[in-house]
Amino acid sequence: MSAKASAGNTGHIKVAVVGAGISGLAVANGLLKDPARRFDVQVYERDTISFSSERGGYQLRISGNGLDALRTVADNELWDLLRETWAGDEARAPTLVDPKNFNVHLRLANLKLYPSSRPVPRHGLRHALLQPLLSQGRVHLNHQITHFEYISNGQKGVELHFKDQDSQYADILIAADGSNSTINRQVGLKNKVKLEHWTLIQSRGVIDKSTRDKLPTSVLEAGSVLFLGGRESTGFVSVYDPKPELGTGGSESYTLFWSCLVPSEHGKKMIAKVGENVQDILPLLADYLRSLGYGETLAFITQAATQHLRTGLLTSSIQPKEDWRKGDVSNARVILLGDAVHPMTPGRGMGANQALTDAGKLVNLFQSSTFEKGQPSDQELATMVRVFEAEMYKRAFKMVKDSEAMTDLDLTKVSGKIFIRLVGAALTVLGWGVSLLEIVGLKKREKLDYLSHKIE
Numbered sequence: 001m002s003a004k005a006s007a008g009n010t011g012h013i014k015v016a017v018v019g020a021g022i023s024g025l026a027v028a029n030g031l032l033k034d035p036a037r038r039f040d041v042q043v044y045e046r047d048t049i050s051f052s053s054e055r056g057g058y059q060l061r062i063s064g065n066g067l068d069a070l071r072t073v074a075d076n077e078l079w080d081l082l083r084e085t086w087a088g089d090e091a092r093a094p095t096l097v098d099p100k101n102f103n104v105h106l107r108l109a110n111l112k113l114y115p116s117s118r119p120v121p122r123h124g125l126r127h128a129l130l131q132p133l134l135s136q137g138r139v140h141l142n143h144q145i146t147h148f149e150y151i152s153n154g155q156k157g158v159e160l161h162f163k164d165q166d167s168q169y170a171d172i173l174i175a176a177d178g179s180n181s182t183i184n185r186q187v188g189l190k191n192k193v194k195l196e197h198w199t200l201i202q203s204r205g206v207i208d209k210s211t212r213d214k215l216p217t218s219v220l221e222a223g224s225v226l227f228l229g230g231r232e233s234t235g236f237v238s239v240y241d242p243k244p245e246l247g248t249g250g251s252e253s254y255t256l257f258w259s260c261l262v263p264s265e266h267g268k269k270m271i272a273k274v275g276e277n278v279q280d281i282l283p284l285l286a287d288y289l290r291s292l293g294y295g296e297t298l299a300f301i302t303q304a305a306t307q308h309l310r311t312g313l314l315t316s317s318i319q320p321k322e323d324w325r326k327g328d329v330s331n332a333r334v335i336l337l338g339d340a341v342h343p344m345t346p347g348r349g350m351g352a353n354q355a356l357t358d359a360g361k362l363v364n365l366f367q368s369s370t371f372e373k374g375q376p377s378d379q380e381l382a383t384m385v386r387v388f389e390a391e392m393y394k395r396a397f398k399m400v401k402d403s404e405a406m407t408d409l410d411l412t413k414v415s416g417k418i419f420i421r422l423v424g425a426a427l428t429v430l431g432w433g434v435s436l437l438e439i440v441g442l443k444k445r446e447k448l449d450y451l452s453h454k455i456e
Contacts, residue, residue: 011040013375016160016170018145018183020045022122023338023355024176025129028138030073030363038374039366042168043133044160046144046177059204059238059257060125061094061117061224064448066353069360071453079453081128085120086450092116094236095222096420098411099229100294102216105411106424109222112431116448119224119240121255122352145182148173150330156378158333171375174362175336176355179315179343184336189324192343195314197231198407199267200346201285202259205305207239209252214304215239216297230410232292235260236346237301256305259346260298261407262288264313271311278309293412315343316404319397329382337362342396344403351403354396362388 015031017024020043031039062070070082093108093116108114133139144163151157151169158173175183179192212220215237219225224238236259262270266288274280286299325331338355365384371377376384410416437443 011038013038013040013172013371014157014170015039015041015172015174016158016168017041017043017174017176018160019043019176019178019338019340020047020126020130020139020141021176021178021338021355022126022129022352023340023359024174025126025133026069026073026356026359027174027176027337027362028133029075029078029129030359031366032132032136033073033075033363034367038371041133041138042170043139044143044145044162044168045139045141048142059119059224059240059255060122060352062120062125062356062450063115063117063350063353065115066117066356067448067450069353069356072360073363074453075132076453078128078132081131082125083451085124085128086118092118092223094224094226094238095218096409096411097216097218097225097227099227099233099235099289099292099298100412102218102225102227102297104218104222105417105420107222111424111427112434113427117353118448118450119238121240145177147186148183148334150333152330155375156330156333171333172381173334175334175340176338177340179339181336181340183334184340187324187331187334187336189320189336189341191317191320191341193316193318195316195345195404197264198261198314198345199264199271199311200259200261200314201267201270201281201302201309201311202235202257203302203305203307203309204255204257205307206253207256207304209254211304212239212254212256214300215256219301227298228409228411228416229292229294230408230413230416231263232410232412233260233262233289233294233298234407234409256301258301258305260285260289260302261314267311278311279306281311282306282309314345315339316345317342317397317400319393319400325382329378332378332382332385335362335385335388337392342392342400344396344400345407346403350399354399357395358392361391 017028024043028041028043031041074082093114095104095108096106097104130139143165146161146163148161149159151159157169157171160168160170175181177183219237219239223240226236228234238257239254270281270284282303285302289298337358344351365388369384371380411420434443438445
């Protein structure tokens, strides 16, 4: 079903956003904040229930960069909706633990230089970003893009073609269609890679207080932990208060989320054995974890939250070595952001923040650009896109590498424990230096503010 365009879509620069994920919705909302109201933004989403789908319905953590990006794209009405999505705990960072016993090795929240973050249910954030666009009739569901073509006769632009839907024209196409991006493939970027050596198994579910009380102390105190077992098993556990719209029945219920990476030589066998009965993978996973000598703690966690289970290979990316536009300025009418260009492993939970940062940076560039003839020319867009991608590539692909590096740390081994202690000590000393600069007034004290709509 497609939402009908409202009469208020009066902007003369037509922007098509493909993908109603977090980055696509963020950039759409941000462009509609343009003071001159130059943009008529339409969002095309392949799902039919994008605003309530469990696809991508897991927890993420919003850091300072992601928070600033949300402020950039939100007006006061949207900001009020976003504030309602913040989960129960305060802004802090995960704790690193041993997967065998969940003993604490490093509390990242105690390190001044490690970026703090706050947990957010992904589907709650997506729902908030959707609401203003749905109310204006700017979201078109059941629109699965098949391809696009450049239009050069008369006004230049892009023609979008969809499966079983009418084609649509846009002056600018923003591709936010995720890690399986059709647009990425068509432009020939093809920089996505499957990490064949890892299988991802993860789930989310509502638990009662008695189950929560059986969780490791480190999880209860930190809210979220990273368990690091190197090439044997690595993952993430988080427990947080549910939001009322989840229908959990009050404060005595909680949401537990876990994510576990296992070597594909084992993970693929598990997936093949259970076939379509995906829930049957849980006892197999528990047996594998026990075989590593992890005891019952992690096995208990993986079987406590099973309502929204999914499996698969990890998707990552490599930085493009060449400009896929090959100097053709007309190709700047297509812009990729978020997972459509730089998907990354969930090792540090920074994928969503990078996608939001993309959206905020792009919105700022559009709003600060003055197009000489009202409509952007190919050259004007090409100049703007070069600035956007130069910053984005340097920032996002560094985070891609950092995320993959987290899977190499093994806190079950002496070498891993020593390394983490050295890192913690070094960051602690550096943090003392920063604190001293703040005390003497040479550096501004930084504190995340999730309530105010102002950008510092």
